[in-house]
Amino acid sequence: MEVYKRGKAWTYRIRYKDTNGKRKSLSKSGFKTKKEAYTVGLEMELKYKQIGLSTDENISFYDYYLNWINVYKIGKLDKTTESRYNAIGKFIQDKFHDDLLKQVTKSQYQQALDDYAETHVKHTVRRFNGIIRHCIKDALEDRVIYRDFTRDVVIQGSESKSADLKYLEKNEASQLKQMCEDRASIKAVSYYEIYFGLMTGCRYGEVTGMTWKDIDLENKTIDINKAWDYKDNTGFKNTKTPSSVRVITINDQLIAMLKKLRTEQNTTYLKQGYRDDLNLVFRNNCHKIISDEAVNKTLRTVLGTDQINAKNIITFHGLRHTHASLLISNNIGIDYISKRLGHSNTSITMNIYIHLLENRRKSEDKKAMKFLETI
Known part of the structure; x- marks a missing residue:
């Protein structure tokens, strides 16, 4: 040297x-x-x-990230998720230009992350950093760099819940569930879908892509193995991520609703002389697949009624957050919740629902201190 x-x-x-x-x-x-x-x-x-030293040590941060997503992400995820990875690439290009990956310092990265946090909530910043951190870990394995500048960065951002993180309180979820049971019919399939989303935590694409062969009423499980492209309406597609493929248990109430829907479908389609070759669960009496806009409109309308008057008017994805929040508040293990939601690991689940978990921790602190006083 x-x-x-x-x-x-x-x-x-x-x-x-x-x-x-x-x-x-x-x-x-x-x-x-x-x-x-x-x-x-x-x-x-x-x-x-x-x-050893990498022969690719002079690659820029942006070029390495671009190559990384092309190898590991693009073509393997849904369009919405891919667009998030592309947006991060744009951020890296804007903030670091042609800076070599090996020359990026922790302070530079922290400042860039802080700039992003000025207009985003903490959950979004944490997810954003998580993706970049994953990329940097692979760069370490590729021996392009030898220091992780994403390690122990401070996550900033607003503490308020964004639209993506809105969820219903337990009493609101209970009222919504009852209204769906009362109003669901083959002419109003949206209520069935809302009920299904609330009780399973499935994404809308997973719900829409559900076929009757995916539902095992006897063993009380559903097999989530695909999704429906409801944006471009091109048909079935892969789930959001490989870990989204999963089998989860459903309760007797949801089974009863599904049996009711199947009976309605069989009766209606028999009279119409119609056969659904795709065997979809959620088609209406006109053989249509309900758009996400239509389902969200129904959900907004119901939540705004005097009967519920919800604090948060959520979208369908908010049903997924509601499902998770109810399980967390009932002290269901994070590992179970993570697998039920189709997350690849518990850290993703913990990052998304960190505020709910923190509330539970505080509650557990009080129980623990009260118990210790009895010793």
């Missing part, structure tokens, strides 16, 4: 051979002292002796 002064700054240079035996060199300048340059250079030299 060489350490020398270039202008007013110190530089280290490491010479090594790549896997093909070609001579390479790696250098970095800008150090204020010779000792600082030597220390960092020595660390890099030790890294080389242990695991």
Whole structure:
């Protein structure tokens, strides 16, 4: 290793051979002292002796991220999720331009994340950082970098719930459930879908793509293995992520509703001489698949009635958050909830519902302290 002064700054240079035996060199300048340059250079030299240096060490942050999503994400997720990954790429390009990945500092990244947090809630910032952090972990494994600048960053952002995180309170969910039971019919399939979403936590695409063969009424389970492209209406598609494929248990009340719907469908379709080759669960009497806009309109209308008068007028996705919040408030284990929702790991679930979990922790603190007083 060489350490020398270039202008007013110190530089280290490491010479090594790549896997093909070609001579390479790696250098970095800008150090204020010779000792600082030597220390960092020595660390890099030790890294080389242990695991080698990447031949792609001069790739930009943006280019590495772009390549990463093309390899691991694009074409494997739904369009909505892919657009989120693309938006992060735009953020990296705007904030870091052509900066080399290996040169990005923790303070630079923290500042960029803080800028993003000025117009976003904390949950969104945390999810945003989680995606980038995953990318950086792969960069470490690829030996493009040797320091994780995303580690222990501070997550900023508004504490208020965004539209995505709105959910119903228990009494509101109970009233909504009752109204769906009273109003659901093959002519008003939206109520069946709302009921199904509330009781399972499924995404709208998963609900719309549900077929009767996916429902095992005897064993009380549903098999979530696909979704419906309700945006472009192109038919079945893959679930949001591979981990979204799952089998979950359903209760007797939902089974009764599904049996009622199937009886209505069979009777109506027999009279009409209609056969559904796709065997979809949620078609109406006109053989139509209800749009998400129509279902959300029904949901808004119901929640705004005097009978419910909900504090939060949620969208269908809010039913998923409601489902999770009710389970959390009832002290159901986070591992179970995570698998039921189709998350790849519990950290995703914990990040999304961190405020609810924090409320539960505080409640558990009070119980624990009260118990300790009895010892």
